[in-house]
Amino acid sequence: MSLVVYNTLSRKKEEFKPIHEGLVGIYVCGPTVYSDAHVGHAKSYVSFDIIVRYLRFLGYKVLYIQNITDVGHLLDDGEDRMLKQSRIEKTHPMQIAETITRSYFEDMDALGVGRPDISPRASGHIIEQIEIIKELLKKGNAYEVNGSVYFDVRTFKDYGKLSGRTLDELIEGTRVEVRSEKRNPEDFALWKKAEPEHIMRWQSPWGEGFPGWHVECSAMSMKYLGEHFDIHGGGLDNQFPHHECEIAQSEAATGKPFAKYWIHNNLVTVNGQKMSKSLGNFVTLKDLFKKYDPLVVRFFILQSQYRSTLDFSEQAIESSRTGLAKLRNTVRRLRQEIDFRKRASSFGKSDKSGDVKKFREAFVEAMNDDFNAPKAIAVLFDLVTNVNSWLDDPSAPLTEASLEAFDKFFWESASGVLGILRKEDAASSSADGTTITSVMDLVIKIRNEARKQKLWSMSDMVRDGLKAIGIALEDKKEETVWKKID
RNA sequence: GGCGCGGUACCCAAGUGGUAAGGGAGAGGUCUGCAAAACCUUUAUGCGCCGGUUCGAUCCCGGCCCGCGCCUCCA
Structure with a gap:
């Protein structure tokens, strides 16, 4: 077409x-x-x-x-x-x-x-x-x-x-x-x-x-x-x-x-x-x-x-804000997953890279129809749901090729064509070597030590304090990640 | 008045002659120290109203109602 x-x-x-x-x-x-x-x-x-x-x-x-x-x-x-x-x-x-x-x-x-x-x-x-x-x-x-x-x-x-x-x-x-x-x-x-x-x-x-x-x-x-x-x-x-x-x-x-x-x-x-x-x-x-x-x-x-x-209307644009955050979160999470697994050298066996082709075709088909961006965005959100549930499933971790293929597709579609992601969205919270990254790594390490000792008030104090200066912490199963609040 | 466009759930918004994408919001659940994020289930027998064509219409045709745009600079 x-x-x-x-x-x-x-x-x-x-x-x-x-x-x-x-x-x-x-x-x-x-x-x-x-x-x-x-x-x-x-x-x-x-x-x-x-x-x-x-x-x-x-x-x-x-x-x-x-x-x-x-x-x-x-x-x-x-x-x-x-x-x-x-x-x-x-x-x-x-x-x-x-x-x-x-x-x-x-x-x-x-x-x-x-x-x-x-x-x-x-x-x-x-x-x-x-x-x-x-x-x-x-x-x-x-x-x-x-x-x-x-x-x-x-x-x-x-x-x-x-x-x-x-x-x-x-x-x-x-x-x-x-x-x-x-x-x-x-x-x-x-x-x-x-x-x-x-x-x-x-x-x-x-x-x-x-x-x-x-x-x-x-x-x-x-x-x-x-x-x-x-x-x-x-x-x-x-x-x-x-x-x-x-x-x-x-x-x-x-x-x-x-x-x-x-x-x-x-x-x-x-x-x-x-x-x-x-x-x-x-x-x-x-x-x-x-x-x-x-x-x-x-x-x-x-x-x-x-x-x-x-x-x-405020309500409409507010819902876009939440919606875009969801997309960004997923793209970021995917990148973090790749970096995390690279460091740990532990990629899975579940190959979903073939699915990229399917999503890519749907995306192109939408855009080919008189630049139907909302339809193309719907395709991306379908992928968001898929990627998140695959990442959520510890029983079948994805292959490196699958993860990279999805990452690449998000970048060429959501960033390249639609322009709704920016480079910072890709920034891994742990791999860019800046001072803030090193500091955050340390803060997270200390807080997780506190959590291990069930010092909840102390760990909450750290998280609340960071939130006040615009940094959100999310405790995942295997690690804690941080991001700047949009 | 003339020409044109549109009326889809609580909000925004795709779409198709064969029974309604997606996002947000709401409800329930999973996960979790809590939070956040995420996932699952759920929310329009219904697509302004009335006729017609059709096996079948939200999508085609006709009429009506409502809203909007252009006719004056405006993206």
């Missing part, structure tokens, strides 16, 4: 076949950098992180482009947040863009989201945007009015093919007041003339101004991936008008089909309602990370499919 991807363009799942064998070019709409990222952004970028990771897992050479929007959403309605913010803080808007961009990457790094191969800034691609606009003017798909340039939607017959809207519906349904400047209300801006108070402005053939809402993505995606490329992704809320307009201007300019597959992630809701900056019901990642390990947030997100909405 091969990878199947839901393509918004066709509204169905399609077999994934890249344009050039073995290579995948993917462009994802990045953040508009005017305020800190929230859980909704995390869902989007974690989703595409999984897609990129999985494509690489399958052996594709992936080129991942994700832009930074630092200009272009600057409207002349006086309500623009970035300009407003820059006025309040008395700083240049580019300083805000820079600060928020850093903050964004900080958050994404914490979530284990791999950096895109290229993070192009819109403001750094003004020339490319102007080139597209010139081309559209030349071809008669755009017109200039008073220093601004608009795309003439009626010249592009395929307008609406992504969002499933027709021009007639748009005209009837439009809630935008007719701008006298535009020929038709459905037309959109490619270039806007800068009013005197507008700080971010560039020279253009049409005078000083700034690029419109949608050109940046056309310019940057085509610059780095070519005029026709494999995947364009983004949030569902960008489907219309942003992506629809991108298609129109790109295809009109080049005469070629734009992206082959359109992938849209669904939204995070709070009490069933969209979490968004404008509704004000958002939780910033920085705040959330004060209370929860970022990987818990990542795990929480991956427990629902990227095309489903995900309802955010």
Whole structure:
């Protein structure tokens, strides 16, 4: 079975076949950098992180482009947040863009989201945007009015093919007041003339101004991936008008089909309602990370499919925390078991390594079905239960090969593809030779001596004391293990 | 109003024309000095409601109710 991807363009799942064998070019709409990222952004970028990771897992050479929007959403309605913010803080808007961009990457790094191969800034691609606009003017798909340039939607017959809207519906349904400047209300801006108070402005053939809402993505995606490329992704809320307009201007300019597959992630809701900056019901990642390990947030997100909405609540994320701890515990325990038995040279005879293949196939099958991470996670939890019960069974200890095979599989799936484990989770509590390890070995030795003499109050004092400083002790049958409390 | 999506147990959430994954929470048990961890058993005759197609529907079709998204910057 091969990878199947839901393509918004066709509204169905399609077999994934890249344009050039073995290579995948993917462009994802990045953040508009005017305020800190929230859980909704995390869902989007974690989703595409999984897609990129999985494509690489399958052996594709992936080129991942994700832009930074630092200009272009600057409207002349006086309500623009970035300009407003820059006025309040008395700083240049580019300083805000820079600060928020850093903050964004900080958050994404914490979530284990791999950096895109290229993070192009819109403001750094003004020339490319102007080139597209010139081309559209030349071809008669755009017109200039008073220093601004608009795309003439009626010249592009395929307008609406992504969002499933027709021009007639748009005209009837439009809630935008007719701008006298535009020929038709459905037309959109490619270039806007800068009013005197507008700080971010560039020279253009049409005078000083700034690029419109949608050109940046056309310019940057085509610059780095070519005029026709494999995947364009983004949030569902960008489907219309942003992506629809991108298609129109790109295809009109080049005469070629734009992206082959359109992938849209669904939204995070709070009490069933969209979490968004404008509704004000958002939780910033920085705040959330004060209370929860970022990987818990990542795990929480991956427990629902990227095309489903995900309802955010403390209870839901709390249960993810416990759930992830269970997975981590098992992976850690497995590693400890391997190290313990290595030192004791006492591996068993029970061979379960063949089962790895079964679990691996189930995992791949889940991911092949439009990156079904929740299903893949369910496979991992089945394995967790199996591994734990095998480890619990003293009558049939596993062979070294079995243990190593499971360990390896956990790492390539849960860490490599899903990114919900980090290296420290593997750290054996007894084999890395650091000072704390040596100290803990000694503490455990002393405490076990106390336990041998049934000095319970003393041994409990040690355990409680360690707990207070964030270290948990677990008394197993053969040994006592310690771990940092998550 | 137009277009689109969704309603699965206490919560989150997969899924299939043949009788409901997984996680959390709850209950009982095993293990254990205690704790923790883990394991076992258990918790939806039921998948918004009503019809239809079918040997059989939660999954297909039609109608209805409810919620949400987009149509305006938003991941």
